[in-house]
Amino acid sequence: MTDEILARQDGPILRITINQPARGNAVSNEMVAAMTKLVIGAEPDADLIVIRGAGKDFCLGRFRGAAPPAPPEALELRDSSDTIFDFYRALRGAKVPVVCAVQGSAIGFGCALAAGCDIALAAADAMFQTPEMEHNILPTVVLSTFVDRLPRKALAYLVYSSAAIDAERALSFGLVSDIVPAAGLDAALERLCAAILKAPPAAIRGAKEYLRSAPDMPIDGAVDYARNLHAVINSSARMRAKRH
Numbered sequence: 001m002t003d004e005i006l007a008r009q010d011g012p013i014l015r016i017t018i019n020q021p022a023r024g025n026a027v028s029n030e031m032v033a034a035m036t037k038l039v040i041g042a043e044p045d046a047d048l049i050v051i052r053g054a055g056k057d058f059c060l061g062r063f064r065g066a067a068p069p070a071p072p073e074a075l076e077l078r079d080s081s082d083t084i085f086d087f088y089r090a091l092r093g094a095k096v097p098v099v100c101a102v103q104g105s106a107i108g109f110g111c112a113l114a115a116g117c118d119i120a121l122a123a124a125d126a127m128f129q130t131p132e133m134e135h136n137i138l139p140t141v142v143l144s145t146f147v148d149r150l151p152r153k154a155l156a157y158l159v160y161s162s163a164a165i166d167a168e169r170a171l172s173f174g175l176v177s178d179i180v181p182a183a184g185l186d187a188a189l190e191r192l193c194a195a196i197l198k199a200p201p202a203a204i205r206g207a208k209e210y211l212r213s214a215p216d217m218p219i220d221g222a223v224d225y226a227r228n229l230h231a232v233i234n235s236s237a238r239m240r241a242k243r244h
Helices: 029-040 074-093 109-116 140-146 152-161 167-173 182-196 201-216 219-234
Strands: 005-010 013-018 048-053 098-102 105-107 119-123 127-129 178-180
Touching: 005 029, 013 029, 029 048, 029 074, 048 182, 074 109, 074 140, 098 109, 098 182, 105 109, 109 119, 109 127, 109 140, 119 167, 119 182, 127 167, 140 152, 152 167, 167 178, 178 182, 201 219
Parallel strands: 013 048, 048 098, 098 119, 105 127, 119 178
Antiparallel strands: 005 013
């Protein structure tokens, strides 16, 4: 792992930090690929994944470096974009909750990352934006993250207007989970982590499994799935085991 992406196993928490504050934590494809590997490989050591950005901004989007001499062909472009799609897929498929805390600006990829996490805390002065349309980019990569997280009208507004929105509006759109004073963001994140980790690991994973799959099920199937998970997990010896 390069020092552009920092990873630290802190007991049951895998802490991932985007560590390029000089460019607002704009991420390269290599950095995104590194985060994908970390999220996929978080088990069995982690019961919770926390993603942060170093410095004053959470993430200002993607860093592409020098422009290619010629526009890429469709297949080459798809292969490049798959790095980002694979990361969003890893967030959805993670077997443990993924939490982020957003300070400063979350733009483009940073905004989609906040949406893709299971829980996103935002500092009161945080700002969110998806400006791709201003740069003649159809933002289907971002849309693929928003599609099951934001209401249709909120999603359309963010994409078509390219407007920057504050934390209050991000909360009303369902982009973040809660807003806390900027000076209290770190403490709020640690309280949230402690609250999650009070539950047995089997319960944490069971809740993530249900939330990952049940919303796409017909209601009868979602209820039956809940009944089965309730019986299987609550009767498990792992629910009575103490965390080490």
